[in-house]
Amino acid sequence: MKPRSLMFTFFGEYIKHYGGEVWMGSLIKMMAHFNISESSLRGAVLRMVQQDYLKVRKIGNKSYASLTEKGRRRMEDGLARVYSVRNSQWDGHWRVIIYSIPENRRELRNQIRKELGWTGFGMISNSTWASPNPLEDQVLEMAKTYDLEDHILLFKTSSILSHTNEEVIHKGWDLEEISAEYATFISNYEGKFEELKEKTWNGSLSEEDCFVMRTILVHEYRKFLFVDPALPTDLLPEGWNGLKARELFFNLHQILSVPSTKHFETIFKHAPDQEPVLNRDKAVNPFMGV
Structure with a gap:
């Protein structure tokens, strides 16, 4: 897991719902959950600033990071793909x-x-x-x-005369390979879902563990943004594994959301010149309104 990718996950899952700006010390603590050092984080922040994805300002001896407009667009595009309802009907x-x-x-x-x-x-x-x-x-x-x-x-x-719609899709994407990757995701997480349900019932799920698991879950699922074109449902082959994987992702996310957000709140610190913004409902359920 790379610092840049994790930062987009942290901003999309949590920080955007708490004012959009975070103390670097909070980012360092979040990254430590994934064995990413402070020096690696600072190197990634510098590169993201140079690429105009991130901006950093200082107040006293502390630094605070937020996404630029370019970074925010990239984050929002990703969120829309992950959390929005898939179009079932193609507009033709x-x-x-x-x-x-x-x-x-x-x-x-x-x-x-x-x-x-x-x-x-x-x-x-x-x-x-x-x-x-x-x-x-x-x-x-x-x-x-x-x-x-x-x-x-x-x-x-509305028409491509030389090829059928199925042929165009075949030229543009290898749906069999993408479906196989979804099958691997399903195989990896189905058992974890049953385990998490049991731990939820007996109260043995720690908030810190949920924060780590939710981050890894989103990180793993988000990889499909780079391969799955999110075709309308009526253009997908029958038995498309992406639909089952999405349902599994949603169910796992719901189990982990509340305790993971509570753990984030113990780490997060905003800039002293900003009014605290707490939108726990959106952080807990990013599926709302996307």
Whole structure:
């Protein structure tokens, strides 16, 4: 588990509901649960500041971290993918992107591919990507962020004449491989769910253990954002493991949420010039209103 990835998890699961800014000492204590040293954390913070994902300010001899607008967008995009209800009905339109990155900016090519994959697009041919989801705003925002408006064309079409919808999906994604990865997640966590239910009943579940388990659970489940395009349900193959994995994730998250949030509150400290913000309901149940 890398510090940068964990920070996005901490901000998305907890810190955003408590004012959005955190004392570095609190981050150090959170990272210690996962054997990440203070020096590793500070190195990751420096890199995230340089990449414009994080900003840090000092008050006296203490430092406080918060996400930049770019970092907040990345976090919110991830939260929406993890916690929102999957669209069951396809609107019948493909969003197709064609881009050509100038040679003098070729260093952006890998970044754009990563951004499109993260957003949920699949590459159907060289420099041509497609998605059945309404992602127009995200694409236009990405083009603006990287100053590529003149080099990206975005189409919305109800038909692709040369291929069936199933063939387009097959070109863009390996659903069999993704389903197999979901099957592994299910296999790893089904037993833990039964164990946690029993511990909940007998009161042997510590708040600190729940904080660690919830963080690992979200970290593991969030990996699917990089491979699963979140296709509408009516475009998915029958018996899609992603639906079962999502239900299992929700049930585990609900068991862990209250005690893990209480443990976070014992660690979290906000800046002295900020009014304390406590939105435990949203931290406990991030599925609400996403």
